[in-house]
């Protein structure tokens with residue numbers, strides 16, 4: 292049953308807590324299933340991958356069939372509608388242009404007033420694994436969102452994994468890989484693909500960092516392999532929060548809410564408005580549009596279990612609620628979206644105004660659609676070039692500068708009871 296809350300109701304806080312803590316992706320069962328899958332892949336490598344792919348994707352393969360061949364990648368574009376390939380190319384170029392601006396200066400060095408030379412240098416991770424979801428829908432757009440920033444960062448080895456349920460390979464997904472310059476692609480998905488990327492198997496060399504979105508199993512697997520490899524963030528089942536006044540067409544807002552509900556039965560769509568009659572009109576429009584969707588079953592399950600409508604007295608009251616919900620996507624369909632946006636701290640991506648549906652960000656705006664979910668926008672950001680890079684710091688002292696700062700280091704080493712630390716500094720002083 293869709294949640295309906297009024298911020299002025301006496302039981303609002305209890306009802307809001309229920310929305311905040313709705314069990315959408317982290318569950319004991321998912322975590323246990325994922326832990327067992329990871330252990331199996333670590334222990335049995337390709338043999339486990341082959342069995343798990345048969346079990347979860349209904350695809351019988353041998354180890355040699357895990358990799359999608361270069362010929363298949365090269366042939367994919369010819370099988371696609373040319374206008375759609377052009378759309379992909381437009382998206383790729385816009386994503387590249389936006390992400391190129393994120394590339395930091397390779398190196399920064401300076402000498403401070405003590406005469407110590409300090410600095411840092413950015414380097415790309417050597418090997419990155421890109422998870423492209425594919426369980427219930429195909430995501431060529433996610434290929435670009437993952438791959439383009441990795442290329443801009445200068446990652447040497449980029450490995451893509453994508454499940455192909457029942458053996459059906461979406462040619463646009465492969466065409467997108469080729470447009471982005473990816474040549475190492477495996478037809479595996481879920482927790483088993485994440486485990487293979489993290490620990491390696493006989494036929495897949497491990498990577499240093501795994502990025503990309505996926506369902507609850509993928510999100511749980513990324514959490515569990517963190518430490519063995521780096522991960523970008525938790526980018527699980529999609530979410531949208533729309534703050535809208537009554538000046539909107541209810542049909543537009545309903546469409547926006549359903550755009551994310553149709554991703555996954557675990558997705559979440561929330562409307563906050565200051566007008567109860569408008570809330571009702573949106574709800575009716577949602578019901579009307581649900582029936583038109585080919586993915587009605589998924590969208591309806593999401594809307595009925597996690598969909599939420601909150602009415603507030605004034606739109607400004609939405610700010611605190613948004614920050615607590617920390618949504619993946621926030622649409623501000625109000626007269627002055629900038630004023631509201633300036634006050635919001637926690638959101639993965641913000642879409643400003645009535646003509647900026649979230650879906651434009653999913654495909655062609657240029658910003659990244661791999662974004663933090665499950666309230667992790669409190670501490671995470673969307674995928675960027677920096678996710679594929681790391682920073683190494685540099686220090687150089689000479690006799691004079693060590694003479695200036697060394698005694699303080701010796702004092703601190705003594706205070707910590709770490710004599711060898713102190714000696715390694717003091718032994719060089721006054722020489």
Ligand SMILES: NC(=O)c1ccc[n+]([C@@H]2O[C@H](COP(=O)([O-])OP(=O)(O)OC[C@H]3O[C@@H](n4cnc5c(N)ncnc54)[C@H](O)[C@@H]3O)[C@@H](O)[C@H]2O)c1
Nearest residue numbers: 424425426427454480481504505506528529554555661662
């Ligand atoms: N947050 C983001 O940035 C973002 C972006 C795009 C998509 N998404 C999300 O990605 C997800 C895509 O989900 P999907 O399911 O279509 O594809 P997926 O590739 O994420 O998951 C499919 C895999 O899940 C595994 N799986 C399914 N049921 C399982 C079970 N019972 N036990 C063990 N493993 C199981 C299988 O291995 C299967 O290959 C959606 O939730 C969507 O909202 C998020």
Ligand SMILES: N[C@H](CO)Cc1c[nH]c[nH+]1
Nearest residue numbers: 430432433529530653660
């Ligand atoms: N909305 C998803 C991120 O949550 C991204 C996506 C890809 N295709 C369509 N939508």
Ligand SMILES: [Zn+2]
Nearest residue numbers: 529550551653
């Ligand atoms: Zn989407």
